[in-house]
Amino acid sequence: MNRILVGIIFSLFITTGYIAFLVYDRQQELQKLTHYTESWSVAQLVSEYYRFESWIGLYATETDDVTVDQVRMRLEIMLSQNDLLKEGGLGRYINSAKAHQALALRLENILNYLDGHLEKMSRSELKLYLKNMHSLDAPLSQLSSTALTKDVNTINETNLKIQVLYYIYSALSLLLVILSFILGFLIIYQNKNILKAHTQVKTLAEELQLSKETLQIQNTKLEYDVYHDSLTGMKNRLFFWDDLNKLNLQAEEKHISVTVMLFDLDRFKEVNDTYGHDAGDLLLREVSTRLNALSRFSETFYRLGGDEFAFLSSGLTEAAAVSRAREISDTISKPYTINNQLIKIATCVGIVLSDNERRSDYLYKFADLALYEAKKEGSQQIKVFRQRMLQKLQESRTLENDMARAIENDEFVVYYQPIVNSVSKEIYGYEALIRWMHPVKGMLSPDSFIFAAEKTGMINEIGKTVLKLACREAVSWAVPARISVNVSPVQLGSKSFINTVQSVLAETGLPANRLELEVTESSLFSDRNNPITILKKLRALGVRISIDDFGTGYSSLSRLSELNFDKIKIDKSFVNPISTQEDALNIVKLITGMAKSLNMGVIAEGVETEEQLERLQALGCELVQGYLFSKPQPQVDSKIKSGQE
Numbered sequence: 001m002n003r004i005l006v007g008i009i010f011s012l013f014i015t016t017g018y019i020a021f022l023v024y025d026r027q028q029e030l031q032k033l034t035h036y037t038e039s040w041s042v043a044q045l046v047s048e049y050y051r052f053e054s055w056i057g058l059y060a061t062e063t064d065d066v067t068v069d070q071v072r073m074r075l076e077i078m079l080s081q082n083d084l085l086k087e088g089g090l091g092r093y094i095n096s097a098k099a100h101q102a103l104a105l106r107l108e109n110i111l112n113y114l115d116g117h118l119e120k121m122s123r124s125e126l127k128l129y130l131k132n133m134h135s136l137d138a139p140l141s142q143l144s145s146t147a148l149t150k151d152v153n154t155i156n157e158t159n160l161k162i163q164v165l166y167y168i169y170s171a172l173s174l175l176l177v178i179l180s181f182i183l184g185f186l187i188i189y190q191n192k193n194i195l196k197a198h199t200q201v202k203t204l205a206e207e208l209q210l211s212k213e214t215l216q217i218q219n220t221k222l223e224y225d226v227y228h229d230s231l232t233g234m235k236n237r238l239f240f241w242d243d244l245n246k247l248n249l250q251a252e253e254k255h256i257s258v259t260v261m262l263f264d265l266d267r268f269k270e271v272n273d274t275y276g277h278d279a280g281d282l283l284l285r286e287v288s289t290r291l292n293a294l295s296r297f298s299e300t301f302y303r304l305g306g307d308e309f310a311f312l313s314s315g316l317t318e319a320a321a322v323s324r325a326r327e328i329s330d331t332i333s334k335p336y337t338i339n340n341q342l343i344k345i346a347t348c349v350g351i352v353l354s355d356n357e358r359r360s361d362y363l364y365k366f367a368d369l370a371l372y373e374a375k376k377e378g379s380q381q382i383k384v385f386r387q388r389m390l391q392k393l394q395e396s397r398t399l400e401n402d403m404a405r406a407i408e409n410d411e412f413v414v415y416y417q418p419i420v421n422s423v424s425k426e427i428y429g430y431e432a433l434i435r436w437m438h439p440v441k442g443m444l445s446p447d448s449f450i451f452a453a454e455k456t457g458m459i460n461e462i463g464k465t466v467l468k469l470a471c472r473e474a475v476s477w478a479v480p481a482r483i484s485v486n487v488s489p490v491q492l493g494s495k496s497f498i499n500t501v502q503s504v505l506a507e508t509g510l511p512a513n514r515l516e517l518e519v520t521e522s523s524l525f526s527d528r529n530n531p532i533t534i535l536k537k538l539r540a541l542g543v544r545i546s547i548d549d550f551g552t553g554y555s556s557l558s559r560l561s562e563l564n565f566d567k568i569k570i571d572k573s574f575v576n577p578i579s580t581q582e583d584a585l586n587i588v589k590l591i592t593g594m595a596k597s598l599n600m601g602v603i604a605e606g607v608e609t610e611e612q613l614e615r616l617q618a619l620g621c622e623l624v625q626g627y628l629f630s631k632p633q634p635q636v637d638s639k640i641k642s643g644q645e
Contacts (some may be wrong), residue, residue, distance in 0.1 A: 006472020016186065039148035039208075041090045043215050045081045046144045049107070053133055054079050054226055057238065060126040061305040068119055075118060076240065078111055091265075093147065103139050108134065109537040130238070148212050155208065159201040168177045181562035229303040231281060232288035240302040240310050244360045249352065251314045256355040257631050259321045261311035262367040263328065266346045266379050268307040279338050283345070286338070318353055318384060327350040328415040333380060350373035369393060401450050402438065407461055411437045414469045415632035419484065419603060422617050422624045427640055429482030429516070431535045431625065433632045434462070454490045462502050464490045471508040477636065478643030484547065489523040492531050496542075501538060512542030518569065520548050546603070550591060572626070579611040585619075592619050 043624040052074045059066040085094050085104045094100045121129065139591055150309075170191065201590045227239040235243070244260065249423040251258045265287065272280040284307065291301040291309065302310040318325065333346045350371025352363050366385040374383035406412060416430040436444040467485050474483035491497050505512055517538065525533050535545050572589055577584040588604070604616050607626030616624055635641070 001620060014343075015283045016434070039144070039151045040211075041084055042147040043211075044051075045084070046140045046364065047215075048074075048078055048081050049136070049140055050226065053130065054139075056126055056130055056133070057226060057236075058230075060123045060130060061237065064439075069151075071120055072118060075111065075114055078287070079115060082111055093150075099145060102145075103143060104137070107136060107140070131241075132237075137509070148208070152205065152208055152212075153547055156335070157203050159198065160211060163198065169422065204435065229288075230458075232303050234284055234288050234301060234303040236302065238311070241360065242314055243300060243302075247312055247314055248358050248360060248363075250308070250353065252358060254314075256315045258358075258363065259313045259316045259324075260352050260354075260363045261310075261321070261325055261328070261349055262304075262309075262364075262366045262371045263309055263325075263332075263349040264345045265307040265584060266348065266375075267333070268345065271343060271345065273336065273343060275343070279341070279343075282338050283343060286336050287332060290334075291328070294328060295330055316353070318351075321351050321353060322382060322384065325351055329380050329382065332617065341346075346379045348380065349382045349479065350374055350385070351382065366390070383443045395451055399449060400456050400458075403449060403453060403456070403458055406436060407458065407465070408437070411439070412462060412465055413437055414466055414473065414474075415634055416635065416636050417625060417632040418630050419482075419623055419625045420629050422604075422621055425629075427479075427481060427637060428623055429484055430474075430636055430640075431484040431518070431632075432466060432473075432486075432487075434466050435632075450488070455489065459488045459490045460494055460496075460500075463488055467501070468504050468508065469506055471510040471635070474514060475508050475510045477640050478641045480514060481640050482514055482516050482544070483510070484518055484546065486518045487523070487532075490522065492519060492523045492534060498537055499532060502541065505541075514545065516544040516546055516549040516566070518546045521550065565599065565600055567601040567603055567623075568604045569605055570621075575606045575616070576606050576608070576614060578615045579609065585615060587621050588616070588621070592621055596620070 012454065050365060055071050055074045056065060059071050060069065082104075084090050085107075086303065092628045094104050106124055112622070114129075170187075208412070222628065227236060227242075228234065247258050253604050256645070264281075268280065268283075271283055272311040284303075287636070288301075288303060295301055297430070298315070299313040302312070304310050311324075312323075313324070329347055329349055336343045348371060350367045352370060354363055355365060357366065366389075369384040369389045370383040373389055374381040377383075413435050415435050417431055420426060420451045434446050434450075436449055438444050453462050470483050470485050474481070487497075491500075494500075501515075501517075504510075505515065519531070519535065531570045539545055544566040546569055547565045548569045549571040550568045557571075567590065570588055574584050574587050574591075578588055601623065602621050603623040603625060604621045604626045607613055607616065607624045607628045609628065613624060613628060
């Protein structure tokens, strides 16, 4: 019996030692689980990546709220997070599967590329690269979920082992109580330890489950923020491109067309400038509310950024699309009450149907071309894309390329039209008019290329060339007549324009008081720089300033008196009918009288008949210009040039 007892006690001793070892081992595992786990690290990495995507998305939409430095700071955070993938427990977890290694490598390549190219990339390039980044969203989310599942399973397994250990030890405890009070005390002690470990495991499992649910909520919110406009709640540009690609595939299978509309708000900048950006934001929210109310099944509205919106649908005919666009335009054009102010805006719409084209980028481009054509014709215009629009664009680009070569090859020349005294017929001066000696198309007038030159910015170099040629010609005249040069609104909006005029005058040696610069009324309303300030500085140099095409723009008496122009040029649209229309005569009479009251000279342009000249003489118009006296010529009158008849 004693041998049996000794054997039992010895067995229990061995068993107790073994159980104590297992408990110690499980406690070590529990201690590890109380520290940061792979799932926590992966969750942090994924959360930072989604946040990084959101920052890049905000920066790429050309908003002023996010700067490249802020994006760089988020990138550095991501780079530090990525380093964790290569070390510690997380590194071992990543290396445990080839799929994880491949994902980590893709992430590292994206971050390294942005690290080296972020500041060099334009916003449009960032938009395109963001699509590449979105390809990691799903794999990273899956990686986070897999890591979390692994940790939960590990904890559950440990908990189960401890539970089994608890039952075994409880049975042995009963035997030890019978055999020995000491053994019974030991069993009770160990039992308390096991119960404590079990509670810890259970608590940790609950906390991990709560963390998982919280992470899922955060991921859902981040995904929503990435694909929705923060101001209006509308689907954003990223959502637009995703939907357009999906809609194209579905429509192609069903053999129906996709309709893409682009529209922006006319005069929205005026609202911001007049009422403030807060009012502009409220207006955008009101517009989005109206658009959402118009939405039908299988139709979606998007805010692409700023005041630019888009519309997607499928199965519409061209007539139905135009009718829908008209409905959208009419809805937007209804008055708004913002901060007790009545505001009225309008919109133009560009439409394209995917009858002959399925590529998403082309559809967007074509809709944008249609919108451009609509805006050129005025407010509330609707245009459907036609192939001629693309052809026109291609012709424009060809013209731009030819123009760049023309600058290099000195193909631009200057013609001169005299400005004469209406009574004595003596030449007061000349207006310098640009011509383009195109090697293929021949002589081109400004109407055929000035718009393209202004759009591309080449007008600055062309205008400088004209100014230099005109001043060089004028300084060679025996008679010191005035030389008049037209100035584009783009030139007047350039900070370097004053320096350009000064350098040309210095280079050619022409006195500043012999140079007259002609600016259009629309130039006075340029938002690039303050045109009035620039013109005042030019007048301080001695340069004379004339306002061209007067009566066709928006000049007010305050604007005229603020600068005190030297001359006002009456537009030919008022001069041509003065011999037959009493209203035109009265308008010219009013302009002439106003100019005299402001101590300004008057030039009537477009004079073609003696009857027009007589009427202008009777009104006291001192200077005239037009075909009645001479068409623009490459050379000036010999009397002016050499001082001889």
